[in-house]
Amino acid sequence: MTFSRKDNGEETVLAIEGALDAVTAPDLRPTLDALVAEKRRKIVVDLSALRLIDSSGVGAIVALFKRIKAQGGLVQVAGLRDQPLAIFRLLRLDRVFTS
């Protein structure tokens, strides 16, 4: 899993590639914590290059969503396809993150 963060004004794009799972999700935690600590207003999680996600990876993104929302911010997910899209649809998260 690799990821990149790009800030543009109040918006941050967090692009995640590869597999976000029980093995790799802990590597992302410091970056997610930083986004919360900085009280970013809008975060777009770009998953267009994500090959695989599991419940641990979903948990990391959902936790980010809840924490940012509690601060009055917004988290959106973009680029869902294939296996990650199947998981998001099953868990009814596609509507939560793309509305």
Add this chain to the structure above:
Amino acid sequence: MIHLRLPGTLRYRDLAVRVVAAACKLVGKDGDLQKPERAFDDEVVSAFSEAWNNIAIHSYHDQPLGEVQIEIEPDHDQIWIRIQDFGASFEPARVPAPDLEALPESGLGLYIMRSFMDDVTYQPGRPNVLTLTKRLPDRVRSAGRAAGVSRRGDRKK
């Protein structure tokens, strides 16, 4: 039949998942049956991933390193996977269904397995035995029968 024996840690998760993903591509390849949907592979891989997580994170938690024995049988109209571990057992009936409206951050593994597979069975013991079965959609199987592909019937274990 594909046999795989690996240490039950997250380190070997990706290797196991890749083998299952490759096995999925063998389903429906004999005769005229065509498996048109990537969704089949995605759902099997998702379910297996959660099974592996449960073993590595929960079953072998605070226990000596244990082994996971995997058997995979990709058939002409289904895939069957048996996963055995020698760690702590759990009671699936005691695992509550997640409240998806509450946006849970954990406790989704068994739900994903049950949702994506046609059959999920778990027998606690030594070893714990988890079986996952997923069949091709009816329309694909019907098309295969119409094309003359004989059906061997579902596996009974």
